[in-house]
Amino acid sequence: MRNFARVFIAAVLSSTLLYASTEEELKADLQKSLTELGEVRAKIATEKPLLGKKIADLEQELILLRRQQRLARMSAEGRLNDMKALSKNHAIYTQDANYLSAQMKQHAVVMGTQLLPGENGEYGQVIEQIATRGQDQDLDSQVDALSKGVDRLEQLLGGFKTQGNAVTEQDQVLAGEFAHLGPATWFAANDGSVAGPVLSDVGAKSVKVLDGDKEAIAALLGGKEVDLSIDVTGGKARAIAEIQSGFGQLLKKGGVWLMPILGIALLSAICGVIKLLQLMQIKSPRQGWVSEILSALRDGRKEEAEEIAASAKHPAGELLKNALQYTSAGADVVEEVIYEQLIGVQGKLQSWLPFIAVTAATAPLLGLLGTVSGMIRMFNVITVTGTGDVKPMAGGISEALVTTLFGLIVAIPALIIHTLLSRRSNGVVQNTEKLGLTLVNGLRKMNQG
Structure with a gap:
């Protein structure tokens, strides 16, 4: 029995030692397999991109070969049509690219003109880079300027x-x-x-x-x-x-040609006032004034008739007074004397009026002269600066328009005043002639009676 127990215990210990030895070997094998697996995976990870690139190159080469094969099978006309289509697409894409590049460059330029004080340091470098580089080289800077513009807009909205x-x-x-x-x-x-x-x-x-x-x-x-x-x-x-609202600004912009226009306007106003005062002093004779003169002559009261004629505040009074001195020579002589003196009366009443008429005609011409001068100045400025900025041309345009304005302002009232005063003067002359003829006709009737 003891022997059997010893044998059993020896078998158990032997099997236990055998199992432990096998477990250690299995662990060692597993670890070795894992190590080999890691090495394989690392090798695959290293070779996979190269294989991918090689596969992509082979695919591109395959596409090119297939295209060459298709072109080789195509006729010359088909190849020509394909070449035209490719050239057309290339031109369209180039045009689109140039348009987008020009728009982006224009955006940068406009942005540069609208920069606020203190922003040149942040955005000036990008804009200057676009301005100094060629259109085919500044794509990155244009995109940068576009993004800067968006950032600036957001900044402006926030303050x-x-x-x-x-x-x-x-x-x-x-x-x-x-x-x-x-x-x-x-x-x-x-x-x-x-x-x-x-x-x-x-x-x-x-x-x-x-x-x-x-x-x-x-x-x-x-x-x-x-x-x-x-x-x-x-x-x-x-x-x-x-x-x-500034009248002085208009005078300043009008230039030197406003001086003669304003000068003749002042003289015309003075002549108009003098002539108006002269005509206002003329009063129409009372009703029956000539009859009183004829009645005094009929009664032989010649001196009284002259006093009645001189009492009228009208050119006809002085005219008839002088004509009465020739009543003894007959009515025809008196009539000739009246017409002779009527010429002097007409000349006196028409005095100052020609200068007003000259003013009405000259003022627009001076305004036109200033207009021509201003246009010449404007074209001289255009020759130097071009038409991009209208501010340098403002002086010539102002002179051209303001002188015409003042020329018309002076001419229109002068024309109206001349017309009214001339009509009034002609009315006085006609009334004087009428009174003179009434006296002559009365004398003829007296002589016939």
Whole structure:
């Protein structure tokens, strides 16, 4: 029994040792397999991209070979049609690319003209790069400018502040801080002397600040909530209103040709006033005035007849008084004397009127002369600066239009005044002639009686 137990225990121990030895071998084999598997996977990972690239190259080569095979089977006409289609597509794609590139470049240029004070440092380099590089080389910079423009638009919608210089209405350059919000910009000088909305001309190197609410703008720059008016025109509406309401601005823009126009206008006004006062002193004789003169002559009271004639505040009074001195010579002589003196009366009544007529005719001609001079100036400016910017031409255009305006302003009233005064003078002459003829006819009747 003891022997059997010993044998059994020996068998168990032997089997146990055998199992332990087998487990160790299995673990070693498993570890070796895992190591080999890792090495294989690493080798596959290393060779797979190369194999992928080689496969892609083979596919491209296969496509090219198939295309060459198709072209080889095609006729010459078919190959020519394919070449035309490819050339057409190439031209379309090139045109589209050039158009997009030009649009992006134009966007950068427009963006450069609309930069606000203090933004040149952030965006100026991109815009300058586009301007100095060729169209076929600046695609990256154009895309950069486009993205910068989008960022700038978002920044404007939210509002931001920059540092820079501005020019006051007194032409002083001051350093200060700008507040930007959408299309509106405000400025406050560092010394607190000036604050107000900003007028910025497109393409201008400096901006102009107008007078405004200093306290409100200072509070805005300090981050506080304030109420400020916004001029969406950038101050241009205010500038236009000042130009339209200023008569002195028109005189200044008219140039040297306004001086003679205003000079003849003043002389014409003086002549018109003198002539009007002269005609206002003439009073029509009372009813039966000539009959009283004839009645005194019929009774032999010649001196009384002359006094009655001289009492009239009318050119006919002096004319009839002189004519009565020749009544003894007969009615025909009196008539000749009346017509002789009537020439002098007519000349006296027509005095000053020719100068007014000359003014009415000359003023438009002087205005036209100023117009021609202004147009010559404008074309001279165009020769130098071109037609891209109309501001340099404004002086010539203003001179051309303002001189014509003042020429018509002077000519039209002068023409009306000349017409009215001439009609009044002609009426006095006709009335004088009528009274003279009435006296002559009365004398003839007296002589016949």
